[in-house]
Amino acid sequence: MAPFSLRDGKAPAGPDEVVLDADLASRGGVAVGQRVKIAVRSAPAEFRVSGIAAPKSGNGLTRQSALFFSPEKAAELADTPGQAHAIGVLADPGVSPGDLADRIRDAVGTDKVAVTTGVERSTVEFLDVSQTRMLLMALAGSFGGFALLIAVFVVASTLALVINQRRREFALLRAIAATPQQIRKLIGAETMLVAVIAGVLGSALGVAVGYGLRNAFGAIGVIPPDFELAISPLPLIAALALGLGTARLAAWSASRRPSSIRPVEALGEAAVERRELGRVRVIIGVALVVAGLAGSLIPIFLRGEAGLAASSSSALIIVIGLAVVSPKVVAAITRLIAPVLVRTSRISGYLAAANNQANSRRLAAAVTPVMLAVSFALTMFYSQTTAAAARQEQTVESTTADHVLSSGTGGLSPEVAEAVRRIPGVAAATPVVRTEVLNTVQEQDSLRVERYAAQGLDGGQVRGNLDPGLVAGKLTDLTGNTVAMSESEADWYEKKIGDEVEFYFGDGSPAKLRLVATYTRDQAFGRYLLPADLARAHTGDRMDDSVLVRDEPGADPATVATALRDLAVRYPGLAVAPGSAVAAPGGGQEQAQFYVNLVAVGVILGYVVISVANTLVMSTAQRSREFALLRLIGTTKRQVVRMMRFEALATVGVAAALGTVVAGVPLVVLNLGLRGTPLPSGPIAVFGGVIAGAILLGLVSLGLSTRVALRSKPIEAIGLRE
Template sequence: MVSLVLGQLRRRPAAFAGLAAALLLAIATVTLFGSLFAADLATPEAVRRTAAGPGVMVIAGAFGEIAVLVAFFVVVNALGFALRQQHRELALLRTVAATPRQTRRLVRGQVVATTLLVAVPGWALGAVAARRFLAALQQRGMAAPDARVPGTPVPMLVALGAALLLGLAASAVAARRISRIAPAAALTASATEQARTGVPRLLVGAGVLVGGGLLLRLSATRPADQVDRAGQAALLGSLVLLVAVALTGPFAARLLAGVLGLPLRALAPGAGWLADANLRGYARRLSSAVVPVAMLVGLSGTMSIMTFTAEHAAAAASSASSAVSATSATSATDVWLRQAELGMLVCFATVSVVNTLVAVTADRRREFALLRLVGATRPQLLRMLSAEAVLTTAVGVLLGAVVAGAASAAFSTAVTGSAVPSVPVATCGWIVAGAAALTVPGILATGRWAVGGPAAELVGGGRD
């Protein structure tokens, strides 16, 4: 089993690059906040009281719980694509008598090996980030001046254990399909896509959607003196809604692609029609591409709109009591904390977007080779990919905007009493531009490589 695990890692290092990056970020993040916990515990109580704000431990806990949820989301996504890249090999192992349990053990071994490979750089990155973050908190008076990050290895060990738990939980989710179906069906499934989204998945997605709605309702009903809790509930609600989008993604993506594809067909009758047909025909693949874009736009939009809404409420406050509560949520330190949290979430989302788009596009080499054999030229395929990239970006941005709109509306209700938040148009424009800058070049750059190579050999399966 060990030789199989290491052999796959050596043979397909690019397939595990996204998983390695996600696990690296997870280890670095948990090391960062674990080190802050250790620094707070090592600081005497009398010294700790000299700091303003909620305290280092509260900040680390609030950041950490969001980071772990996002890390799990990203690791599951990255591992799913690592398995997709080796779906054929896993299917062949099933046909030569490998049991489902052995298949799952192989996947778990790959996760453990990848985690151990990135552990040391993850620890180093987290330790450096912890010292800089603590220094930034001290500059803003939110941490005691004498607080120091201790040299204990406990945060690093906790980070490694947390990353292993995340990876193993993700492997249980990602390896479920290939390990449960019959061996012959596994080999067939490696070259096909399930036509419809299963009813159980839609029901689970609907349940998660209800849970996200309840969190947003909790956010909207927070009193005026609990604005921070309203913001945390709204952010958690947006994460849960994004999980619901991931679960119901194939259905929602096919529906939106059908609507948004109409103008694309009119503007580009050839490439637009083929791109629209491809995206709607392979809804699961489309969902895999648009969900990370939706996560990037949804999380960034939610944080930006919530911050702008709180600042606008503070500026417009007329009574002393409302001014105090609004100022509590819009002080320079709190805004900086939100920006730091947003930067952390954007790092995870960016890794997920880039990894997903590269993997999805690279996985279509045989499809492109078949199109070339029936007469399509490379420029025509690149035009089709350009149209697909635009439509993928539009669907992802729209789904993310819906999530951000719902979460920020709940937060606005708690802060201002109105469900209409204050929207920073310029910032939201930059978020959309950033999503497009990641999506379109990522698809086209990978597409230029994917449409190359000998078409006949690729279709015949002689080369990956």
């Protein structure tokens, strides 16, 4: 059943016997017959080593050590009398595992057990494998959607720039009787041809990126280091199909303008850039900006993950809205900065200002992707740091304990809180059990499960240690089959003190509890507070996460702290810290999620940066004849380069300013809703780095392409076809 077999000794028979794997026994210098201490529920217990076991190859497992107890002792340690975590089944010769699994399901019923075969068995043996799969699937769905939306956005902007460069060509086609449908088909066919080649190359490179992400997530501890990727053609085909659909949508959007020109206006339209925007386009853009601003207000009324998601999404909606009306916005801003450019440099500054004002559409096409990159980076980073800071600040404010006990080896035994109460000078010792509750939401034909953070507390020991911001009821009533809810959660479900509340515990067991209190500080305590005994009964290890200790008035804090540290002799790994050092619930999980978002955002930003550089280079490459004309009428090469530097600074300056404002509005509202202050939490160096990166990207991209365009002699370049 397992890869282990006895190498020495015998299997454990009594309650005080244990078998260790060979690697663990070697590291501990233990042999058969010797006695060892094993921490059971954070308290050490003595066992006699009855045997040494080893897998078929090597001396131990790569991801964990293995200990084997007698069946009776294992059931006692698991604290689930009469129950087993899993049952292993071996098939008779000639019977396939799949057929046997179907027979077991028919015999037992899928409502009672889950039957797994093949690689699916790993989700039973290693819980982190199942959690990792769910995390990666959620991540793929979330950031895949973001990536597709950004791809449509960036590709449409790039195509608009390319099509703008080919205005004369499309104008000539319209003048010689090409229909609007033919123009749209031409642009669509060209786009799809490029998209197919790019999609095939991108799908292959995506596998390499997938392995890189797996290694990055493993390095920061988000997924197990030995987690293997399953490579199949289906994701590649799906990515290619989605990429082609994205390109087709972008091509349709970009082709509407050249295909709608009337033949009689075609050549005149090509000569001078059209400055007016269609009324429908302006209405759509303004509506999107208004919708984004309205969405940014959601965190004031709705906290938690929903408010955080709304804040991040609203920034993207505002960016899209501004992109739709970007020629008007950019034209207004360039009118403001034109005098500054002229005063800075009489020749190069004047030319840069004139170019920006005369070609607002071209400038808008370059500004849009930079604005997207700046706003996306700032929003995703500072929304995460703000949420983490809000949880930590509220946790510290609501924790009035003098000492916090935790364990460096796992949880704390419930015995620890009882032992602390017996120490002279201790007024209260509050065990804290961090868990979660589940609620189900019916959505058409499916049932969605929502997870909420929860804590288990001893109602009789809360005094002086915690202040959850009580609104109604009493926490001393939090005993037996009772529950306390955050005020917002209680209002959502229209529950009042004394009402019955139904949900599911974290282990899936149904709960039907009486509401005894409501509170406001749900970021520190979660949406539900349960009696500690009830919370422990529905967690896997039946342990406390920490113990909060309050000194009696007049007691010497140093003496109490010394007595608390002395408990480490009985409970290995016990750590004592001041009450101000308490950590927000889910700190490790939230930090891991932050790193996940950071890595994934880095991948998306990498794509955006490439697109930005591509757009800036393209917008400059088409201007070789313009540069040649300037040089032929007396402008020096140095003055042209300076002109382009001013244009680059204007481009990235406008984009950085708009991106900062777009990200700043939702972030300010988010901070007001979560922390009561408008300033986002997080290092200012990140903001400086994002802005500096955008400026450097713009200067390098435009600078290099300008120097390439200026290599040709003016008299030769002036004769080149546009």
